[in-house]
Amino acid sequence: MIQSQLKEIGVDLQIIPVEWAEWLSQVFTNKDYDLTIVSHVEPNDIDIYSRPGYYFQYDNPKFNDVIKALGTTVDKNKRLELLGEAQKFLAHDVPAVxxxxxxxxxxWDAKLQGMWTNWPIEADDLTKVKWTD
Structure with a gap:
């Protein structure tokens, strides 16, 4: 679907599926890609955009300043204000779509205890999971 939609605006897209290990090497580590699709939904991870060496290579010093301030601010209203500022940078600069x-x-079986039912990503942390009688 994405391929056909991009074709409508003149973008000829070749889809190349890769295994996770290959994605980590080629995209995440070596940054050798034009476009990538990956599930990226960790909670409260907006600071990843303030890491210029991260795989999407976004570097905006003003955004970085907002994220630094966010990291040292405990006031809830001020944090919301800073998050709003950060989101405006991302909406304007579009480092990711x-x-x-x-x-x-x-x-899962009801005897399996410790599963987080609302885990925010597609993988599960099984370190605290155990079987009960």
Whole structure:
């Protein structure tokens, strides 16, 4: 669907599926890509955009200043104001385009305790999971 939509505006897109290990090497580490699609929904991760060496290579010193201030601010209203400023930078500069997020659907045996039912990403932290009788 994305390929056909981009074709309508003159972008000829070749889709090349890659395994996770290859994505980590090629895209995340070596930054060798034109466009990538990846599930990126960690909670409160807006600061990843203030890391110029991160794989999307976004570097805006004014945005970085807002994120630094956010890291030292405890006042809830001020934090909301700073988050709003940060979001405006991202909306204007567009270091990433947010397309969709697949729903996380989990089904497990009731005897399995410790599963986080509202885990915000598609992977589960199993370090505290255990079987009960």
């Amino acid at each position: 947010y397309l969709f997020e697949l729903p996380k659907i989990g089904v």
